[in-house]
Amino acid sequence: MEPVVELVDVVAVLGAFPALAGATLTVERGEIVLLRGPNGAGKTSLLRLCAGLLAVERGTATVLGVDLVLDRAAVRPRVGLLGHSNGLYADLTVADNVRFWGATVGASADEVQGAMSRMGLAERLADVSVGKLSAGQRRRTALACLVARRAELWLLDEPHAGLDATGRDELDATLRSAAAASATVIVASHELERAGSLATRVVEVVGGQVR
């Protein structure tokens, strides 16, 4: 089976700044890969490149079989990128949000309900406005939206940030469950101990390169 992510000597820039300086990375289906490294190392840039948001200046980059050099926009509907924000509408309920994001890929009502159930949202929280949720519950709602969107590759940038211990445990359980259901997860995190126990593989990012 071909890798989900295959980057070979990828160079990418942000303005005049070299965000990635020859990054090489292969990620197989079902892996949970932890990217760790200092601030400014290129972890976020790597995630955004895999999401089709950053142009490849040099090298080859294939994500989910899509050549990012030729058409990086084509990979976006199949990838879920979760940064510091959750992409939710505070005035809408959990169910409204998951339904909306599922509808962007034509998900059925059963798929939406299944996504909420998987994240433990279906019974008590479905009709609660997102604005009234805790940080951990919002994060779970955002992940339910990724499930409803049938995202095959989850790119998570500091997903534990802002969560209490309970929220972090819930998130870890969710990520393990997602990987078990054959989603592939790449996590950039400073929570080395926690993310390290979660990951199937740890990768160092330093100076825009992967070690």
Next chain:
Amino acid sequence: MLSVWAVSRLVAGKDLRVEWRSRIVTNQVVPFAALMMVMFAFALDSDTVLKRVAPGLVWLAAMFSLLVIVQRAFAVETADGALDALRVAGVRGAGIFLGKAMSLAAQLAVLELILLGAAIVLYDTQLVGSGVTLLICTYLTATAGLAFIGTLYGGLAAGARGRETLLPLLMLPVAAPVLIGATRATEAALGTQGATTGDGWPWIGLLLLFAVVFGAGGSLAFGSLIDE
């Protein structure tokens, strides 16, 4: 991938659901617009003058209220990175543009009806039977034009610093011809200042042109506008 039309229905439905739940336009923008109409009456303080300029005041109040509605429409998208998430998810930019414009147009149409009602009550404006068709055409074309302009510039200003002051600076000069056209056509429909319905139809042409140009242009440009 969903078609542009499917995306636009999805986004419009979502925006209207957000408004239904939050009632910001109903509870805040409508009173703001009504207050403007009252303040105009205080400032001009002459029934004759008010009756003469009522069409202009209605559209002025509509435009200023539109600024608030557009700010709100995009604040909802940027508050938790939802617009970014839409872009990241590969949702068609043209669909997002048309959906948000449809939602804006629906809210604006309701507001304009209320403003017209306020003008009838406060400024003694009278509806003339022969001008109803022209009035309806004015409302449809001007509303579409304003909704497209508002969505385009709302998207442009959404990620910018100082967007609260940037949006009026960008939007008002572009919307000025719509204000002029809508005012003149409404005057003709209502028969104010000696205008007849025949005087109004050329202005409909201008309003239609604006609606088509900004509708088409916005559909093509919006995706790039919100992209990195």
